[in-house]
Amino acid sequence: xxxxxxxxxxxxxxxxxxxxxxxxxxxxxxxxxxxxxxxxxxxxxxxxxxxxxxxxxxxxxxxxxxxxxxxxxxxxxxxxxxxxxxxxxxxxxxxxxxxxxxxxxxxxxxxxxxxxxxxxxxxxxxxxxxxxxxxxxxxxxxxxxxxxxxxxxxxxxxxxxxxxxxxxxxxxxxxxxxxxxxxxxxxxxxxxxxxxxxxxxxxxxxxxxxxxxxxxxxxxxxxxxxxxxxxxxxxxxxxxxxxxxxxxxxxxxxxxxxxxxxxxxxxxxxxxxxxxxxxxxxxxxxxxxxxxxx
Numbered sequence: 361x362x363x364x365x366x367x368x369x370x371x372x373x374x375x376x377x378x379x380x381x382x383x384x385x386x387x388x389x390x391x392x393x394x395x396x397x398x399x400x401x402x403x404x405x406x407x408x409x410x411x412x413x414x415x416x417x418x419x420x421x422x423x424x425x426x427x428x429x430x431x432x433x434x435x436x437x438x439x440x441x442x443x444x445x446x447x448x449x450x451x452x453x454x455x456x457x458x459x460x461x462x463x464x465x466x467x468x469x470x471x472x473x474x475x476x477x478x479x480x481x482x483x484x485x486x487x488x489x490x491x492x493x494x495x496x497x498x499x500x501x502x503x504x505x506x507x508x509x510x511x512x513x514x515x516x517x518x519x520x521x522x523x524x525x526x527x528x529x530x531x532x533x534x535x536x537x538x539x540x541x542x543x544x545x546x547x548x549x550x551x552x553x554x555x556x557x558x559x560x561x562x563x564x565x566x567x568x569x570x571x572x573x574x575x576x577x578x579x580x581x582x583x584x585x586x587x588x589x590x591x592x593x594x595x596x597x598x599x600x601x602x603x604x605x606x607x608x609x610x611x612x613x614x615x616x617x618x619x620x621x622x623x624x625x626x627x628x629x630x631x632x633x634x635x636x637x638x639x640x641x642x643x644x645x646x647x648x649x650x651x652x653x654x
Contacts, residue, residue, distance in 0.1 A: 450535035468529030512604030
């Protein structure tokens with residue numbers, strides 16, 4: 361291997377910037393965070409080795425478990441309507457008689473590339489307690505304004521709505537690609553056998569889309585577990601009233617950059633990695649079983 365590298369050293373020199381950047385900003389932070397999780401460090405001064413103390417405290421930390429609960433609730437509130445809505449959008453975009461398909465695809469995908477901070481600020485103006493657009497509409501039609509930011513469940517709904525708005529179009533494009541890859545001969549054969557639209561949807565479309573659906577569920581889960589910008593810009597570093605909007609990623613940021621407990625923040629990051637890895641493993645097992653059955 362080293363002989364081949366030396367033989368093609370010019371080619372490796374051209375691709376070396378990627379690997380150098382990856383080592384500096386990718387691999388090194390991961391290794392250092394693992395080392396840091398066994399230390400007590402405030403960001404300056406000497407580190408103090410504490411062993412597994414950070415992880416032991418993590419298990420008994422009620423705020424950490426609350427952050428996990430908040431993250432999973434937001435994931436549940438956002439994933440189901442988002443993927444269902446994305447599937448409906450994909451079906452509409454796949455209608456043969458639909459005109460301006462390229463425009464609609466671009467329009468739905470733009471939500472994914474829009475600045476998260478800008479989107480969060482707009483949603484904050486919509487769901488504001490006093491001067492929010494939604495409360496203004498409620499007062500115009502004679503209803504009482506809703507204190508969106510003072511209710512634990514309503515705060516989660518607001519955050520989930522931002523996730524739905526941002527990722528529904530992205531997943532719709534993925535579903536659309538899956539729908540267009542299904543051979544029309546399957547539908548034609550089903551029509552000859554007398555199958556109706558309902559039967560074709562559940563016995564052809566859904567089984568053919570199952571790997572894509574599992575992929576979107578996995579990617580949505582990974583993204584939801586790392587939710588940070590939306591609650592941080594919307595509610596601040598504290599996570600809102602009663603820490604109802606405190607996610608795992610926001611709690612990690614709070615411990616590291618607000619309280620300067622970098623060792624404990626590193627331990628939280630590895631706990632987050634473990635949660636995401638377990639979800640990925642579960643999805644992999646499901647995909648394997650699906651492949652065996654098919």
